């Protein structure tokens with residue numbers, strides 16, 4: 001039977017199940033603000049921002065796992081939190097120098113897009129910059 005005092009947290013990407021742990025609380029950033037999920041939360045589906053997800057695991061009083069998610073959706077139902085995103089990386093799996101390079105590339109493309117008034121490239125580059133900054137921020141928690 002499902003344990004009513006804990007959550008199961010699954011993060012799924014096209015690469016497969018990248019995270020599967022029991023937790024006491026999950027904090028995620030939806031596009032309309034931060035959402036803390038405790039056991040026995042009402043069922044919800046929420047679109048996520050490109051941001052960090054924090055998971056306090058049941059097997060540690062002090063340790064928090066940090067996951068950089070690239071948007072996606074979160075579903076909560078029957079004490080199972082499922083996050084489905086295009087990409088998601090745990091803090092320890094983030095290649096910081098790759099993210100720094102992606103950040104610099106995105107900044108350069110933003111300048112180019114502004115100079116050429118290319119709004120599509122500007123929007124894409126701003127999203128890429130956001131992704132890179134999120135990875136850099138999450139990597140600091142390793």
Ligand code: ATP
Nearest residue numbers: 015070087088089093094095096098099102131135
């Ligand atoms: P890059 O320009 O460095 O490829 P990106 O934002 O375009 O960055 P994505 O398309 O979001 O990359 O991701 C492609 C794959 O690479 C995904 O599996 C993602 O988890 C992984 N990935 C991207 N950046 C990093 C990173 N800095 N560290 C670890 N994995 C990464």
